[in-house]
């Protein structure tokens with residue numbers, strides 16, 4: 540299989556937002572990745588990046604979401620600028636935050652979108668929306684193409700790609716194992732060191748669950764897999780790898 544990391548945006552915020560006990564004054568710019576997995580028969584996109592309207596004017600697209608005023612938004616090219624989205628066979632979402640789900644609105648309605656049921660149910664609940672700052676405009680039309688899974692899930696039925704529930708950052712967050720040696724961790728940790736030091740962002744649905752999920756990814760790393768963190772500028776370099 541071939542896995543290509545794409546850049547689908549940038550976010551800037553104080554270091555202490557992205558990583559607990561970090562500097563509150565220093566601004567840190569982090570990349571927003573998405574991944575294209577190509578097999579002999581499939582073209583699978585993992586996450587969709589920022590919506591171009593959000594990158595251009597977040598206050599307008601997400602009117603009323605005051606917390607987003609903390610973040611600087613940028614985008615060099617949207618997912619639609621980089622891929623012919625009509626060629627995708629399916630899309631996997633790690634979770635429904637705006638930097639992962641923003642590009643959903645650009646997809647053709649015929650492309651299935653695979654999500655943990657727990658994440659979807661949280662996104663339909665007012666209290667969970669507020670707690671997790673989900674932005675419903677990002678997924679308002681998603682039910683037409685939604686495929687819900689529960690727990691560990693063998694995506695292609697041949698063991699090659701496995702969805703791994705890794706909750707905590709959000710209620711139904713999942714990671715993606717691709718082959719035996721690569722795990723797309725999603726936002727279990729923003730930085731690669733987070734699987735060891737558990738210095739997560741200051742916001743989460745459940746920090747204890749997030750720590751357990753980090754331990755799950757650490758065990759995979761210690762068994763020989765490369766675990767890609769969510770937003771580490773020192774580690775995430777666009778380009779393809781063979782797995």
Ligand SMILES: [Zn+2]
Pocket residue numbers: 636638639726769770
């Ligand atoms: Zn994220």
